[in-house]
Amino acid sequence: MAANELLMDLIKNELMDIAGRDDVSTSEVDRYVYSTDVYWIPRMWLDRLQGPALPDFVVYPESAAEVSRILKVANRFRLPVIPYGGGTGSQGGTVPLYGGIILDLKKMNRIVRIDEKSLTVTAQAGINGQVLEWELNRRGLTLAHYPASEYGATLGGYIAARGSGTLSTKYGKAEDMVMSLEAVLPQGDIIRSLPIPSHSCGPDVRQHFVGSEGTMGVITEVTMRLDPIPEERRFRSYLFSDLATGLEAGRRIMTHRYHPCTIRLYDAPSTQKFIKRVLGIDADGSFMVTGTDGSKALVDLEEAGIQEICVSLGGHDLGREAGETWWKQRYDFYYPPFTPDLPELFGTIESTTTYDKILPLYEAKKKAIETGYKEWGATYTGHFSHWFPWGVMVYDRFYIKRPPHDAHEAMELHNMIWADAARASLVSGGILNDHHGIGLKLGWLMPEQYGPAWQILAGIKKMLDPNGIMNPGKLGFGFPG
């Protein structure tokens, strides 16, 4: 934002009046640190010493009332506002493209109520995912949401990005767990959705904010469904000769309506690349981990049924140890040096579709990457980790070991690959993204994905946020008004 020093000081003073002197920062260090999330582009941009997109202010509100007042100020000065949780997103959702206010919600970290009778928790949106889980575990409860970002992400971030955890196959995605929420609308009104998610009272207001990535308002408090910590949780692993057989095994497990807490099927390159590196298992073929939980009787029953399906399809039963090791080390894949890192060019181009289309979708994307970018030595790996009664998600990645050093050329190559991969998903009956969100990365493809239906989302956005202050440039929405 181009603004003179006098105006910026005036705005700062107003923000300080709301949040307190210590909770408004314009320090160069804070602005620099908040210029990136986990998305490859802003990381590469910083790594190559390019000038980052900096916020003008970083503000730490403590209540919905403070958020409301901040949004009113932002509207008056036409200042972008970027809600920020854990900054663990991989889609550039918190990158302050147009400057403005980073609204870090982590001071809003209070657990408001745990209802042990109905099994729900109400908490402020900025609470850290792992801290919330620890508090629930003390009471024998769990959110049962275990995303790889759990240690850094916040509850609000889970919801705003439609996140998914490693046990989503049984417990659902974060969006399935939301009972109700409180949000601050772009012009400052504080609203609540209906107290329960199941009703016959028209379209669900709650859903306007689930997956909204900070473009429709600020989620400030959420009530989530809980589960008791299961009596037993057991993992088992299998090795299939090829991916197609593994996919068929997973399909049969789900369409027989077993309720595994996880099925995680790795293609041959991932089995070679990651399973060997992290778990120390050297195997050819497709590695699958299955998990079941609940009462011991239920686990015995489901484990036996799943085992029968896998073995009948020629799956080699590797027993429990490898699966248990995977569970214990499930997040290790996401730490450096195990996770892809610069200077490598990489991206997680995951998508979801129905069982009849999933293998062709995977093959189309593999071809788009490995053939389309052969001269760059592009490689492609995938695993299938979130299973539904009707289909499955492929969590696939591309890698280029030696991308151009020039930041602009590297970004151009990155975006070309993304466009090809995303369009391969759409053409094959998939979607742009299953659970990482859209952000800055995929926003430009949203109108193409939705077609004429895009006008519904665009219309709601225009009505709620006429000045376009909320996280501009994300989720396919335009620029500050």
Added chain:
Amino acid sequence: MFLTDEERKLTIHGCRFCPMCFHADTVAGITCRETNSPRGRGLLLFALENGVLKWDDPAVADILYKSFTDGLPEEWCAGHYDHDELVIDARHRLVEKGLAPEAVGQAAARILATGSPYPGAVQALKDQLAETGALVTPGADLLVFSGCGARSLYPATIRSFLKILTAKQVPFNIIDPEPCCGMPLYQLGDFANAALQAKTVSMQIAHSGAKEVVLLDADCFRMFTTRFARFGAPLPAGLKVSHVSEWFCRMIAECKWALKKRTECWTYHDPSSLARFTMLHEPPRELLTSLFSQEPLEMHGNRGKAFCCGEGGGMSLTNPEIVHEAALRRYEQARNTGAELLVTCSPGCASLLSQVQGDGPIVRDLVELVEEAI
């Protein structure tokens, strides 16, 4: 000094974009700021290395001195990047550039003048001796090193230990006046003065002729066992270095000390220096289990995953308000166990946790309990 250039580079590279240990950084949890998280510090150091940000920006020192350097982020890190050593290294660079906070220089001056970094009166070991009637035996095989935490903040540990030695007729010697081992200076990045202190202590121990030194403070134990040699202050060859919990375990086993059992419910706070830097989880638990009729009620975060109570990183000298909040949080975790006693094993931890003691468990140092059991 403690990270090679390559290790430093790799650690900055590993931390600068990684949000995976935010939950393990107590300061990040308290301040709720990205800048105070391992990722924030990693990014800051990357920017400083590349001239994007400037070392003389006051925010730089402010951020780098807001860390407990307690090893917990590394404990959670699958890549085992030594983030805390990276922070200490950066503090050292600030000291070298004359950009460290004023409190760092003041602490160094106090250590040189009084043998302790803490402001206020420092009770000399000889005063404790007079109070307990314990007698020093010059040339004794056993040397007692109490540490600044016990001398300045929680003298009950020294008094109890001296009473035990007297009751059990164990001859011992002390260094009088006892210098600081240099641990606070190392954590604050003042390596030159830390080395000076380490060398002074090492030399005086050699001069004493002791065959074993027993340390009452967990931080001193870490300094003696992991840092003295690297500061160019090797301890005399053959000298046995024991933390007081190990020493008690040995004496109870070898000398068949009879101990009266206690009946309270208890929990144990692992000092960071024992939990992660010297891996001394079990001797204190074994000793305490022999003192109580009940098994411990373990706290959320124990052994290698124990949260810092606020004593780490020299933070009490630079950021006492964050230290207070960390102590409150750790005390709350103890209260959640339902224990009647919160036992710890380092005078600094005992002092801090005592200051925030509420209507939950009573805070005691392990040495006090041994004295009462004998």
